[in-house]
Amino acid sequence: MAKTIPISLDVMGGDHGAEVVIPGAEIALVRHPDIRFLLYGNENVVRPLLDKYPRVRDASVFHHCEVSIAMDTKPSQALRQGRWKSSMWKSIEAVKTGDAAVSVSAGNTGALMAMSKFCLRTMANIERPAIAAIWPTLRGESVVLDVGATIGADAQQLIDFAILGGAMARALFGIQKPTVGLLNIGVEEVKGLEEVRTAGRLLRETPLRSLQYSGFVEGNDLGAGTVDVVVTEGFAGNIALKTAEGTAKQIGSYLRSSMNRTFMSKLGYLFAKGAFDLLREKMDPRKVNGGVFLGLNGIVIKSHGGTDAEGFASAIDLAYDMVKNELTHKIAQDLVHYHRGRFAEAAPTSEGDL
Amino acid sequence: MAKTIPISLDVMGGDHGAEVVIPGAEIALVRHPDIRFLLYGNENVVRPLLDKYPRVRDASVFHHCEVSIAMDTKPSQALRQGRWKSSMWKSIEAVKTGDAAVSVSAGNTGALMAMSKFCLRTMANIERPAIAAIWPTLRGESVVLDVGATIGADAQQLIDFAILGGAMARALFGIQKPTVGLLNIGVEEVKGLEEVRTAGRLLRETPLRSLQYSGFVEGNDLGAGTVDVVVTEGFAGNIALKTAEGTAKQIGSYLRSSMNRTFMSKLGYLFAKGAFDLLREKMDPRKVNGGVFLGLNGIVIKSHGGTDAEGFASAIDLAYDMVKNELTHKIAQDLVHYHRGRFAEAAPTSEGDL
Numbered sequence: 001m002a003k004t005i006p007i008s009l010d011v012m013g014g015d016h017g018a019e020v021v022i023p024g025a026e027i028a029l030v031r032h033p034d035i036r037f038l039l040y041g042n043e044n045v046v047r048p049l050l051d052k053y054p055r056v057r058d059a060s061v062f063h064h065c066e067v068s069i070a071m072d073t074k075p076s077q078a079l080r081q082g083r084w085k086s087s088m089w090k091s092i093e094a095v096k097t098g099d100a101a102v103s104v105s106a107g108n109t110g111a112l113m114a115m116s117k118f119c120l121r122t123m124a125n126i127e128r129p130a131i132a133a134i135w136p137t138l139r140g141e142s143v144v145l146d147v148g149a150t151i152g153a154d155a156q157q158l159i160d161f162a163i164l165g166g167a168m169a170r171a172l173f174g175i176q177k178p179t180v181g182l183l184n185i186g187v188e189e190v191k192g193l194e195e196v197r198t199a200g201r202l203l204r205e206t207p208l209r210s211l212q213y214s215g216f217v218e219g220n221d222l223g224a225g226t227v228d229v230v231v232t233e234g235f236a237g238n239i240a241l242k243t244a245e246g247t248a249k250q251i252g253s254y255l256r257s258s259m260n261r262t263f264m265s266k267l268g269y270l271f272a273k274g275a276f277d278l279l280r281e282k283m284d285p286r287k288v289n290g291g292v293f294l295g296l297n298g299i300v301i302k303s304h305g306g307t308d309a310e311g312f313a314s315a316i317d318l319a320y321d322m323v324k325n326e327l328t329h330k331i332a333q334d335l336v337h338y339h340r341g342r343f344a345e346a347a348p349t350s351e352g353d354l
Numbered sequence: 355m356a357k358t359i360p361i362s363l364d365v366m367g368g369d370h371g372a373e374v375v376i377p378g379a380e381i382a383l384v385r386h387p388d389i390r391f392l393l394y395g396n397e398n399v400v401r402p403l404l405d406k407y408p409r410v411r412d413a414s415v416f417h418h419c420e421v422s423i424a425m426d427t428k429p430s431q432a433l434r435q436g437r438w439k440s441s442m443w444k445s446i447e448a449v450k451t452g453d454a455a456v457s458v459s460a461g462n463t464g465a466l467m468a469m470s471k472f473c474l475r476t477m478a479n480i481e482r483p484a485i486a487a488i489w490p491t492l493r494g495e496s497v498v499l500d501v502g503a504t505i506g507a508d509a510q511q512l513i514d515f516a517i518l519g520g521a522m523a524r525a526l527f528g529i530q531k532p533t534v535g536l537l538n539i540g541v542e543e544v545k546g547l548e549e550v551r552t553a554g555r556l557l558r559e560t561p562l563r564s565l566q567y568s569g570f571v572e573g574n575d576l577g578a579g580t581v582d583v584v585v586t587e588g589f590a591g592n593i594a595l596k597t598a599e600g601t602a603k604q605i606g607s608y609l610r611s612s613m614n615r616t617f618m619s620k621l622g623y624l625f626a627k628g629a630f631d632l633l634r635e636k637m638d639p640r641k642v643n644g645g646v647f648l649g650l651n652g653i654v655i656k657s658h659g660g661t662d663a664e665g666f667a668s669a670i671d672l673a674y675d676m677v678k679n680e681l682t683h684k685i686a687q688d689l690v691h692y693h694r695g696r697f698a699e700a701a702p703t704s705e706g707d708l
Contacts, residue, residue: 110540138604148539151547185502185592186464193505193589219596223604235547236590238539242573243594247601250492250577254636255609258629268626275612275619282608 004036005323006101007316008094011041012068012087014106015306021106022049024312025056031313032320033059038094040065040087065090071108071305078111079118088112092119095298102319104290106303106312113149113293113302120296123331125339128153129295130161130234131302132168133241134288134318137225143169143178144222144230147291148238155198158182158231162203164294165229166211167334171325177210178228181217183236192216199231206341210334248283286311290318292327299327358390359677360455361670362448365395366422366441368460369660375460376403378666379410385667386674387413392448394419394441419444425462425659432465433472442466446473449652455677458644458669460657467503467647467656474650477685479693482507483649484515484588485656486522487595488642488672491579497523497532498576498584501645502592509552512536512585516557518648519583520565521688525679531564532582535571537590546570553585560695564688602637640665644672646681653681 011021018041029035037060039046050057067086069078082089088107094100096119105112113129122129130146143165146153153161162180169178182200184192196216203213214227219240222230232240259269269276281287285304289311293300299322303315365375372395383389391414393400404411421440423432436443442461448454450473459466467483476483484500497519500507507515516534523532536554538546550570557567568581573594576584586594613623623630635641639658643665647654653676657669 138607151539183593185505185589185596219593219598220600220603222597223600232593235539236593239537239573239586239590239594240597242539243576243597244573244601246574246577247598248605249574251602251605251637253492254633258633258636259626261629261632265626265629268622268624268629270622271625272613272619272622275615275622278615279608279612282612283605 004034005032005320006036006038006099007319007323008038008040008091008100008103010088010091010103010105010107011039011046012065012107013112013305014303014312015071017041017068018045018049020307020309020312022046022053022056023309024316025060026053027309027313028316028320029055029059031317035059035316035320037061038091038100039063040090040094042066042068042087063090069107069111073108073111075110075114078108079114082111082115083118089115089119092116092300095300096120101323102299102301104301104303104315104319106305106307106315108305109148109291109302112300116293116296116300120298120300122295123297123335125335126160126164126295128157128160129293130164131291132165132294133291134172135222135230135244136282136288137223139225141173141288142222142225142228142230143172144232144237144241145294146232146234146237147241148234149293151233151235153195153233155195155202158195158199158233159202160295161231162211162213162229163208163334163338164331165231166208167330168292168294168327169228170210171322171327171330173228174325175228177212179214180211180229180231181214181221181227183218183230183232183240184216185218186216208341209337245285248285252283286314288314290315292318292322294331299323358388359386359674360390360392360453361673361677362392362394362445362454362457364442364445364457364459364461365393365400366419366461367466367659368657368666369425371395371422372399372403374661374663374666376400376407376410377663378670379414380407381663381667382670382674383409383413385671389413389670389674391415392445392454393417394444394448396420396422396441417444423461423465427462427465429464429468432462433468436465436469437472443469443473446470446652446654449654450474456653456655456673458655458657458673460659460661460666460669462659463502463645463656466654470647470650470654474652474654476649477651477689479689480514480518480649482511482514483647484518485645486519486648487645488526489576489584489598490636490642491577493579495527495642496576496579496582496584497526498586498591498595499648500586500588500591501595502588503647505587505589507549507587509549509556512549512553512587513556514649515585516553516565516567516583517562517688517692518685519585520562521684522646522648522681523582524564525676525681525684527582528679529582531566533568534565534583534585535568535575535581537573537584537586537594538570539572540570562695563691599639602639606637640668642668644669646672646676648685653677
């Protein structure tokens with residue numbers, strides 16, 4: 001029998017909970033029949049749905065959990081209420097025990113990150129986890145991190161993000177040496193935040209085997225896809241992500257109202273419907289649903305809380321790809337090389353010092 | 355004779371210099387015949403152009419300047435080379451002497467800000483200037499600041515930006531009490547940068563006469579137009595602005611390639627051409643060209659360096675509106691009220707302290 005991919009799901013997470021998670025699991029399962037689910041949720045809610053989705057039921061092991069974390073629960077509160085027992089915790093814990101290769105939740109970001117950190121802990125040599133987003137660009141897709149795990153990052157943390165994001169780009173896009181840029185304002189060396197400049201200098205001075213440092217990039221480079229990986233701290237990253245989402249919505253709304261204005265424009269819309277469908281598909285936020293928590297001892301995928309079944313299925317697809325392409329292994333490999341490189345470099349000097 | 359509006363122009367600024375500035379001045383002059391220009395530039399370049407645009411020539415006083423600031427000049431270098439004598443400096447200086455009511459330049463942002471600060475100085479009680487952008491939204495337009503004058507801002511500086519931006523919104527949109535939001539990640543009180551949280555608390559505790567504080571906003575609220583004024587520090591503000599520009603370009607490119615794909619889509623495009631023209635106009639970055647330098651003793655408008663004559667005319671239009679609607683006066687008024695309010699509040703306490 002072929003190897004299966006075990007994925008744990010927090011069935012109660014998100015604005016719609018099981019109503020979206022189970023149908024989403026069904027869609028993903030059709031695309032990847034080798035997935036096996038570990039489902040965590042309240043049996044009164046989940047059992048009836050599993051009867052409606054026998055394909056999911058037959059590919060799953062269900063675990064009843066008394067506690068569900070609400071979408072407005074603060075991280076500290078979520079930890080107090082939900083540690084050891086909530087569906088969110090149990091789903092993450094399955095990654096820790098090795099029962100699952102990856103966990104997916106549409107629950108609230110703060111709570112999910114707090115629990116993931118508490119349960120999985122950050123990797124050795126990594127101080128802070130990051131949330132990586134997949135950004136659709138004119139060239140394809142880029143990895144952008146951190147989009148909101150923590151506010152602020154010093155030079156070393158930015159370099160850690162570069163390594164984590166680089167490994168994810170290798171897993172996701174299959175490129176050997178992804179290009180990495182540091183998000184800044186102005187591309188001249190003299191400009192921008194001091195920690196960004198320091199990180200840039202270090203990345204330039206000590207080339208890494210796993211990535212190619214391309215210098216500073218600006219906000220407009222995100223959509224252009226100038227580099228494979230864009231590194232920034234979580235405050236600016238989150239604002240950039242939400243600004244792009246807002247701008248896409250805004251233009252979509254302009255487009256709809258323009259097309260609805262006159263008889264001729266409506267007729268034109270009908271003729272060009274195929275083109276509009278293509279555009280809608282390109283701009284569909286569900287297609288790139290899923291923030292990847294990086295830097296922990298295990299991978300957790302955060303789906304948009306308000307997504308539908310198709311969107312949740314995309315988050316599962318992403319989780320599946322990350323496992324298939326051995327993201328965890330690639331990250332570990334890249335980190336070992338980075339720190340071995342630093343050690344090798346430091347060695348002669350320290351001998352001299354002694 | 356009706357009162358004229360004197361506007362000084364750095365004719366040599368921008369990627370295309372006089373070739374764009376003089377035709378731009380012509381367009382603005384047709385719309386606002388009461389403008390009088392003070393032109394600063396190199397006579398060998400400008401004189402022949404003025405002969406081609408007699409309307410501008412007749413409404414202008416031209417001043418020859420030996421030095422022009424190149425687009426790649428660093429701020430410190432620009433100050434060394436261009437202080438007292440460059441077209442950029444002279445154009446700003448005209449605001450200081452009162453000969454011009456406002457100055458417009460398409461020159462490089464760093465140099466223009468450095469010279470503006472050096473020449474005009476920051477206003478009393480304002481520590482740092484800001485660059486305010488006009489952001490097209492689903493509700494109309496918003497003022498967003500700072501979009502790149504300086505990196506970082508403490509709570510008091512964010513409040514200053516709120517007052518400056520509020521005054522600009524009053525001048526620009528004619529609303530008595532504009533709504534103001536602080537850009538943050540997450541709308542809950544517990545989230546986000548400490549200085550943003552402190553500024554939020556202060557704005558909530560001490561309501562201002564000139565604006566209505568609406569709490570935190572996120573990146574997607576920029577395009578939605580949730581508030582009239584969005585306040586942030588320059589790093590995040592600049593990244594948000596450029597990300598939005600990049601996303602708009604990206605979607606425009608998707609749209610063009612979708613419409614060009616099939617015979618039917620091309621036909622549809624022809625039928626709906628009016629609607630597409632309307633959309634293009636809505637998304638035209640030239641329409642909202644112009645960053646306003648706020649917090650200095652005088653108003654300086656920065657036009658995009660790469661804009662064309664139509665775009666430069668928009669920057670002049672903006673300058674004209676700011677003068678007509680007495681932006682400088684409104685800012686001074688709001689600042690006096692803010693600091694008088696703080697004084698009145700502090701008075702009983704200080705009496706008790708003594």
